[in-house]
Amino acid sequence: xxxxxxxxxxxxxxxxxxxxxxxxxxxxxxxxxxxxxxxxxxxxxxxxxxxxxxxxxxxxxxxxxxxxxxxxxxxxxxxxxxxxxxxxxxxxxxxxxxxxxxxxxxxxxxxxxxxxxxxxxxxxxxxxxxxxxxxxxxxxxxxxxxxxxxxxxxxxxxxxxxxxxxxxxxxxxxxxxxxxxxxxxxxxxxxxxxxxxxxxxxxxxxxxxxxxxxxxxxxxxxxxxxxxxxxxxxxxxxxxxxxxxxxxxxxxxxxxxxxxxxxxxxxxxxxxxxxxxxxxxxxxxxxxxxxxxxxxxxxxxxxxxxxxxxxxxxxxxxxxxxxxxxxxxxxxxxxxxxxxxxxxxxxxxxxxxxxxxxxxxxxxxxxxxxxxxxxxxxxxxxxxxxxxxxxxxxxxxxxxxxxxxxxxxxxxxxxxxxxxxxxxxxxxxxxxxxxxxxxxxxxxxxxxxxxxxxxxxxxxxxxxxxx
Ligand SMILES: [Zn+2]
Numbered sequence: 001x002x003x004x005x006x007x008x009x010x011x012x013x014x015x016x017x018x019x020x021x022x023x024x025x026x027x028x029x030x031x032x033x034x035x036x037x038x039x040x041x042x043x044x045x046x047x048x049x050x051x052x053x054x055x056x057x058x059x060x061x062x063x064x065x066x067x068x069x070x071x072x073x074x075x076x077x078x079x080x081x082x083x084x085x086x087x088x089x090x091x092x093x094x095x096x097x098x099x100x101x102x103x104x105x106x107x108x109x110x111x112x113x114x115x116x117x118x119x120x121x122x123x124x125x126x127x128x129x130x131x132x133x134x135x136x137x138x139x140x141x142x143x144x145x146x147x148x149x150x151x152x153x154x155x156x157x158x159x160x161x162x163x164x165x166x167x168x169x170x171x172x173x174x175x176x177x178x179x180x181x182x183x184x185x186x187x188x189x190x191x192x193x194x195x196x197x198x199x200x201x202x203x204x205x206x207x208x209x210x211x212x213x214x215x216x217x218x219x220x221x222x223x224x225x226x227x228x229x230x231x232x233x234x235x236x237x238x239x240x241x242x243x244x245x246x247x248x249x250x251x252x253x254x255x256x257x258x259x260x261x262x263x264x265x266x267x268x269x270x271x272x273x274x275x276x277x278x279x280x281x282x283x284x285x286x287x288x289x290x291x292x293x294x295x296x297x298x299x300x301x302x303x304x305x306x307x308x309x310x311x312x313x314x315x316x317x318x319x320x321x322x323x324x325x326x327x328x329x330x331x332x333x334x335x336x337x338x339x340x341x342x343x344x345x346x347x348x349x350x351x352x353x354x355x356x357x358x359x360x361x362x363x364x365x366x367x368x369x370x371x372x373x374x375x376x377x378x379x380x381x382x383x384x385x386x387x388x389x390x391x392x393x394x395x396x397x398x399x400x401x402x403x404x405x406x407x408x409x410x411x412x413x414x415x416x417x418x419x420x421x422x423x424x425x426x427x428x429x430x431x432x433x434x435x436x437x438x439x440x441x442x443x444x445x446x447x448x449x450x451x452x453x454x455x456x457x458x459x460x461x462x463x464x465x466x467x
Contacts, residue, residue, distance in 0.1 A: 055087025055401025386465020
């Protein structure tokens with residue numbers, strides 16, 4: 001007798017879509033059966049002929065706990081995540097205070113977040129450099145990397161551009177050393193790639209200008225973070241992968257010129273993976289001019305040509321996965337009335353529409369197969385971040401993380417109704433088609449029709465990479 005049977009669904013994998021029943025026992029996939037085959041289960045859920053995906057993995061999210069709970073915490077961020085069909089997310093080590101840079105902080109962070117997560121979670125460990133080297137900056141954590149790796153972080157994250165005293169920038173020496181230290185463990189190091197010197201100089205020059213209009217300031221912001229900053233930093237990181245033979249991951253690739261660098265490295269045989277985000281696949285600079293501060297993120301949104309070109313690299317597998325890069329803010333930090341583009345918080349509130357946005361763009365706008373979603377939001381992130389064997393596929397013995405998605409269900413973002421702590425989202429008013437109707441984590445219902453199930457608070461477990 002199974003615990004749960006899901007009937008009448010069209011299962012989506014990276015290769016195909018097929019009718020099957022899913023049987024769950026003890027939180028794991030226990031069997032897949034032909035439609036109509038008689039299967040005994042304690043509970044049956046009719047998927048209504050909808051698409052059924054393995055639970056969505058968001059490989060890049062900032063839930064800000066501990067330290068910046070006024071912007072978000074694991075309860076608010078994770079309930080928004082499950083409402084959008086996400087069942088596993090990997091939380092970033094920065095926009096935390098303290099940043100996740102050693103085992104003691106890992107223990108502290110776990111004691112806080114494990115109480116109230118709706119979603120299963122992995123953790124990015126911090127890769128903290130000493131490029132900034134200001135008196136109040138924390139010092140580099142090279143000596144703590146192996147301990148932190150042993151805690152079970154899914155990957156390490158470093159910043160190549162100016163980033164403040166809580167999470168200082170890594171210089172090339174830090175990167176090379178970290179890769180040398182971590183290479184024997186097989187750990188993955190991911191980087192926010194924008195080259196320090198160019199960003200610093202161009203921002204300084206732009207901010208020194210006076211009497212700038214709103215439009216001029218936005219233009220200057222976009223130019224200070226133009227593609228050359230991302231391109232050079234990406235090349236530098238890849239050179240360090242070449243020098244050390246270690247695994248590196250390029251976070252949130254925003255431009256085809258950068259994706260091509262990644263593709264060349266992959267063809268060379270280097271261990272380089274990369275992700276992009278929904279906002280780089282569907283939104284342009286025009287959106288920043290229209291929305292102002294709420295649409296500020298780094299790297300920033302690019303041109304229409306860049307958006308169009310980026311899809312080619314998703315389709316050919318260069319950009320193997322997508323992450324939301326949900327990086328929330330308090331409403332006043334995104335207030336156009338009081339903050340110009342330079343003062344606004346850099347990061348988007350996007351987690352609650354991560355899958356709906358990707359599905360609408362992929363299937364309804366680009367007319368691509370729903371199977372692409374299973375590739376970039378299930379299989380690839382599971383494999384890259386070490387969760388394969390447990391997450392990311394309809395395989396017997398894997399966690400029964402399931403999203404039933406109605407491909408025609410209409411949705412519209414209403415920022416006042418977001419489950420996140422802050423409510424200002426540049427996506428307010430955006431509409432599309434294709435949304436989750438039921439989401440299960442390890443066989444347990446955690447969200448239904450875009451609403452999280454309150455009783456599911458605390459369902460989320462820490463997921464370590466499998467070795
Ligand atoms: Zn991020």
